[in-house]
Structure formats: C-alpha cells, structure tokens
Amino acid sequence: MSSAPTPPTSGPAKIRLRHLLDAKERGRPFTMLTAYDQISAQVFEAAGIDVLLVGDSVGTAVLGYSSTTSTTHQDMLTFTGAVARSVHRPLVVADLAFGTYQTGPEDAVRHGVELIRAGAEAVKLEGGHEIVPQVRALVAAGIPVIGHLGFTPQSVNSLSGHRVQGRETAGADQLADDAIALQEAGVSAIVLELVPAAVAARITEVVAVPTIGIGAGPDCDGQVLVWQDMAGLSGFEGRFVRTFAHLRGQLQTAAEEYRAAVTSRAYPGPEHSFE
Numbered sequence: 001m002s003s004a005p006t007p008p009t010s011g012p013a014k015i016r017l018r019h020l021l022d023a024k025e026r027g028r029p030f031t032m033l034t035a036y037d038q039i040s041a042q043v044f045e046a047a048g049i050d051v052l053l054v055g056d057s058v059g060t061a062v063l064g065y066s067s068t069t070s071t072t073h074q075d076m077l078t079f080t081g082a083v084a085r086s087v088h089r090p091l092v093v094a095d096l097a098f099g100t101y102q103t104g105p106e107d108a109v110r111h112g113v114e115l116i117r118a119g120a121e122a123v124k125l126e127g128g129h130e131i132v133p134q135v136r137a138l139v140a141a142g143i144p145v146i147g148h149l150g151f152t153p154q155s156v157n158s159l160s161g162h163r164v165q166g167r168e169t170a171g172a173d174q175l176a177d178d179a180i181a182l183q184e185a186g187v188s189a190i191v192l193e194l195v196p197a198a199v200a201a202r203i204t205e206v207v208a209v210p211t212i213g214i215g216a217g218p219d220c221d222g223q224v225l226v227w228q229d230m231a232g233l234s235g236f237e238g239r240f241v242r243t244f245a246h247l248r249g250q251l252q253t254a255a256e257e258y259r260a261a262v263t264s265r266a267y268p269g270p271e272h273s274f275e
C-alpha cells in the first residue's frame, strides 16, 4: 500500500506570503519547487506544492546555458507568464535575472515591476548587505521580495564554483548578519543554498521570516529543489538531492518503445486511424 501523502483538500484556496510565515510559526514545513511551464506547474499544483519558483535555473535546466548568468530578463518574463497563467493556488515567485538588479535600486524596481506584470507574486534576488538598497526600493514599490544567501549561483564566478558557504565561523557570522540585514530591509523569506545544516538552523532561529533550504539541512522552515533534479529527470545527483522518481529512464524507455513501434509498423494501428 502506498504511503504517499495526499494533496491538501483543506487550507487556503490561494497561498500568500502570510501563509509561509504562519507555517514557520506553527513549525509546519512548507514546499517549494521550481516550475517553468504549464504542465509541470499544473502537476505541482495538483500535488499540493505551496510555492512555485520560476527560477533563473530555467537557463541551465531548460535552455541549455552553462550558468544562470546567461538567463535573460526576457527568459524570465516568458517562463513566469507560462507558470502564472497555469495555476491558481500556489504562490508564484520569479527570479530577477543576473544584471537586472545589481546595477541599482531603479533597475531592480523596473525589472521587478515587469515580473509582477508577467504574473509573479514575489521576486527573488541574490545577495546580502550589498543589495539592501534594492530590497528596500522593491518593497517600497509594493513588490514582495525573497532573499537568497549562501551559494548564490549568479556569483558562481566570484565564488569559484559550486561550494558550501559559511563553513568557517567568520563566513557563518556573515551569513547571519546578511540574513538580519535582509529581514530589516523587508524581505518576506530567505532561500539558503549550500549552507551547513547547523548554520541554516541558526539563521532560521534568529530571523522571524521563513527560511527555505536547498542543501541547507532539515531545520529550514521550507525546502526547495529544482524539479528536474527532484524527479530524476536531469540526471543531477548532488548530495543534497533526493530523487523521488526516475523520469529520465522512463522517458527514454517510452521514446525507445515509440521508435520500435513506428519502425516495426506496430503503431499506429487501426484503433489510431480514421475511417
């Protein structure tokens, strides 16, 4: 017998940021997955996922770029629109692409407004103290903001690759200071990526806003994964990823069986043909 949890049949008809805060206060972990298109977004809504992140990881997961630094604002508008038009209940969050906010608060607000117009309900941007003016400007413009600390993929070049952040005391203290600075600037939640579990637990304790972990241990208030990693489609098997399905192999098998059926004339049969 399957022990898979069933999607919620009660609870809010629409997830808002206040529900994430409520979940933190009640000690109830919440869920976020990336989504970039109509079908994945609808499947995750049906599964009861609380938050859909139109991540700039669309660049590496879908568009074939080697880094999220290549994902453009136009990419983000296109995929945000696809997800936002496809679901009702999950909160839809979109990433501000590399280069759209590092240049200052005015640019951050201009690009944030466009993401909200495309259907996002909050925007996410990477960084600590250095982006406090951008966060303040976005919040003042009425745009909810989610921060992103730890390994920040848009800084992959200056961070010298995908590395756990905050292992040393000074680095951990800096992360905690950055989290508090983001909270004071008005963020509604903070993603913690590739951070030691104990450091993420400490940050989760000291900030009042929810934390959302990816490679940050079990004590964050919510968890997020790139969906193709979660479902075993990308083939990425980093230490922090658990694959909950094996879609890559299943998809390949389906394509091989289709190919065999077509080349042997077993498909299409009379039942697939019109009189």
Ligand code: KIV
Pocket: 034, 053, 054, 055, 056, 057, 058, 095, 191, 193, 214, 224, 226
């Ligand atoms: O773009 C993305 O998918 C992200 C997650 C890794 C949090 O930012």
